[in-house]
Amino acid sequence: MSASFDVVVIGAGAAGLFCASQAGQRGLKVLLLDHSEKVAEKIRISGGGRCNFTNIGTTPAQFLGENPHFCRSALSRYTPQDFVELLQKHAVPFHEKHKGQLFCDRSAEDIINLLLAECALGGVTRWQPCAVKSLDGPAQTGTDFYHIHSDRGLIQTPQIVIATGGLSIPKIGATDFGYRIARQFGLKMIEPKPALVPLTFDGLDWQPFAQLAGLALPVLMETGAADASPKQRKKATVFAEDLLFTHRGLSGPAVLQISSYWQAGEPVRVNLAPGVDLAATLLRTKAGSRKLVANELASLVPSRLAEAWTSTDEALQRPINDATDKALQTLAQRLSDWQLTPNGTEGYKKAEVTTGGVDTRELSSQTMESRQKGLYFIGEVVDVTGWLGGYNFQWAWASGFACAQALAAH
Structure with a gap:
């Protein structure tokens, strides 16, 4: 029939x-x-x-x-x-x-x-x-x-x-x-x-950040020409969206968007405080505050992020007026231009x-x-x-x- x-x-x-x-x-x-x-x-x-x-x-x-x-x-x-x-x-x-x-x-x-x-x-x-x-x-x-x-x-x-x-x-x-x-x-x-998919990172390298699982914040995220000259970096793909920390890596709209463009082995770059001049703000705050660096940073980024970022560096575990200018500038640089290389994605099951x-x-x-x-x-x-x-x-x-x-x- x-x-x-x-x-x-x-x-x-x-x-x-x-x-x-x-x-x-x-x-x-x-x-x-x-x-x-x-x-x-x-x-x-x-x-x-x-x-x-x-x-x-x-x-x-x-x-x-x-x-x-x-x-x-x-x-x-x-x-x-x-x-x-x-x-x-x-x-x-x-x-x-x-x-x-x-x-x-x-x-x-x-x-x-x-x-x-x-x-x-x-x-x-x-x-x-x-x-x-x-x-x-x-x-x-x-x-x-x-x-x-x-x-x-x-x-x-x-x-x-x-x-x-x-x-x-x-x-x-x-x-x-x-x-x-x-x-x-x-x-x-x-x-x-797989595309529009969360990115994953190596277990040991990711351990300090796994504790941030569930934290979301607005970021600028880019991939492509990430290690290139400023002129070449104009070719990079950039998204201004929210990022979400997970136990295995990063998700949220910024990450899903960038995943369609990301190539295996390439780094991604994240500005965790877009629109804020972190270095200038921290150095200015240093002159008149005795609060811990983590507490001052928490007024600029989520407190869990501030705590995680300062807890791994002894130079930052002190009142901000005791921290060196160089330590604060390094902190600002790392937060505004965080470079990391995914080891893969969550695959088709999450894409x-x-x-x-x-x-x-x-x-x-x-x-x-x-x-x-x-x-x-x-x-x-x-x-x-x-x-x-x-x-x-x-x-x-x-x-x-x-x-x-x-x-x-x-």
């Missing part, structure tokens, strides 16, 4: 659901299938359960990949405002947090329900759970059709959309399926890596997204179709990765929409 559809979308996450709904509403006969029983788990857990579904400040500048301009076409044709209008159509309440991030007022379930309602409007057939055992291309079938061998039988279609995401968070069903399909049809890949994926040089930026006719790739499986803050969802909507507009009825 076999079934035929105009298009089969594999992967019922953000990009797949949206693409299927838009294609269905254009009159195509659409099948959406996923190996998982649950739909859109990544949406469900995102944004602390409230789903940071887009960012009103989205531009191509917030995306990285081997070809950072690839996303430009799709992003220009489906904007954050377009998705906001869809929420308004479905009466989904939302609010803006800082830096243009939009979240649901109630729950991420509102976004999932919206996408399912849009699929219903398009008459989309959805099979879940439904695993794909193998996939034959037109060259193998000797026709214009792909044959999908699934655990619900044979499916025939002239067009397949791969929306299976990356390797991030395997416990909710992430697999390398999309990458395997790309390789099967001879498409080049950019090596995948919000995956960088790398299907090489964009193999795809049309207008349609998301690959060099293999009738085979499309959208969302996270493609080598397009956004910053933290709703940008990756906007790429899901935009790439799904661009693809849906290009699909043909048969």
Whole structure:
């Protein structure tokens, strides 16, 4: 027994659901299938359960990949405002947090329900759970059709959309399926890596800082050209966000952002007191205070941080008026330009997204179709990765929409 559809979308996450709904509403006969029983788990857990579904400040500048301009076409044709209008159509309440991030007022379930309602409007057939055992291309079938061998039988279609995401968070069903399909049809890949992920540090080196676990503070954090001249350091990637100390290393928005750019073996630099001239302030305070250095420093940075930083140096365990100028200047320098080299990341289990994926040089930026006719790739499986803050969802909507507009009825 076999079934035929105009298009089969594999992967019922953000990009797949949206693409299927838009294609269905254009009159195509659409099948959406996923190996998982649950739909859109990544949406469900995102944004602390409230789903940071887009960012009103989205531009191509917030995306990285081997070809950072690839996303430009799709992003220009489906904007954050377009998705906001869809929420308004479905009466989904939302609010803006800082830096243009939009979240649901109630729950991420509102976004999932919206996408399912849009699929219903398009008459989309959805099979879940439904695993794909193998996939034959037109060259193998000797026709214009792909044959999908699934655990619900044979499916025939002239067009397949791969929306299976990356390797991030395997416990909710992430697999390398999309990458395997790309390789099967001879498409080049950019090596995948965990991104938007906490950084880890060597156990012994990290021991003095592990006691700070749970402490958060605003910082400036950078990577790239970190040991270079001031001129070269202009090329460094810098984020002004919050940092969070953990037992194993560093997390928080600043770290997640920088992790997408960090290369193994490279140091990162952190200014733990941005906007404060620590050296000048400490030297000025020295003239009229008998408080301990740690106590004076605690007025400039969190007290736990001040205590940890001064406790390892005898020259700083004294009243500030007894400390040498050099000791205070060294302290200020270390706090405002803390250099450390991660030994790795927390990996895919904690990564919000995956960088790398299907090489964009193999795809049309207008349609998301690959060099293999009738085979499309959208969302996270493609080598397009956004910053933290709703940008990756906007790429899901935009790439799904661009693809849906290009699909043909048969």
